Amino acid sequence: MEARFIFASFLVLFTATSTAVNGKYYSDSHIINAPTTMKKTHLHFFFHDTLSGDNPSSVLVAKPNGTVVEEGNVGPFGAVYVFDDPLTDGPDLNSSKVIGNARGLYASTSRGSDLTLLLSSDFEFTSGEFNGSSISVFSRDPLVVEKEVAVVGGLGKFKMAKGFILLKAIYLNATNGDAILECHATIFHQ
Template sequence: MKLIKRVNFVSFCALILCMVTITFLRQHSAVSPPLPHQMLEKETVLHFFLHDTPGGNSPSAVRVVQTNRTVHDTSRTPFGTVWVVDDPLTEGPDPKSTVIGNSRGLYVSAGQKELMLVAYLDFGFTSGEFNGSSISVLSRNPVTDIEREFAVVGGRGKFRMARGFANLKCIFYNESNGDSIVEYTMVVRHY
């Protein structure tokens, strides 16, 4: 009889301990973010201007690598050359218009017979609704085409799990120093 009372008492204590533990864990555990299939996908269209300035005293694009095979190549973009960029993004085409972020990343000259860059860029927004968020692209960039398209491959912040495309249109190009202004219209799907 004493054994049965002990088992009942131990069982009762274990049950109380489990209930207290479950209540504690519910109140103090972190809430997991919803999984992608539980979230609603949004579509955002962005319009802005990128100012690429490889020339002048304060360039926003700098050549950092060039192979020895192309040292005597006098073109602006010899095959195998790599540039690091930190280009401002503005609301309008005028370089003095409001800056809304920057485009940072790399250009690699990947065309042996034609001018073809491959671009990895992260478009970070520093003002407005998307402040602190960014969109990443990885795409070929046929720079001699006035109109072209980039693939959106990701993002962070409000653009988490982004996918989509960017239509580019060169609205200004200076042949002597390579400076350009490119209009971007991005269509981005994200959660």
């Protein structure tokens, strides 16, 4: 009887130990046959997000039940916007050349005082050397003057892109929510 108890205890201990050893959150890394040379491209452009006026480039499409979203307020936790914002080579939308569009959505994802969005966007370039190419952004986007967002992919000349974009608000109208962001993108790609 005592031998069975010792055997059962050993079996339980062995099973628990095996589970812990096999419960790693990662697996072995392997070298794959992939391109070993990556290009590095730096882009400088401006992103114009307009919530006001008769023809806004960003619109509210969802909000929590029973809430009122005031003009200029990104909204309460759970508010979702879609956008089709022009990208330009200069800060003035009227006198700068449009070089592409940023299209996607952002959602208010923080419940506290640290206002944060979740940004999912495709920055498509429609002129110049990168005409027809795009970079994909999916990132946490804190509502601060200077921030960094992640580049997670790309198409065209930016295939297999990864990198980041430093964003700086050079204009922000707190009343209506309109903003102009200066973008310094560092992109690694094939």
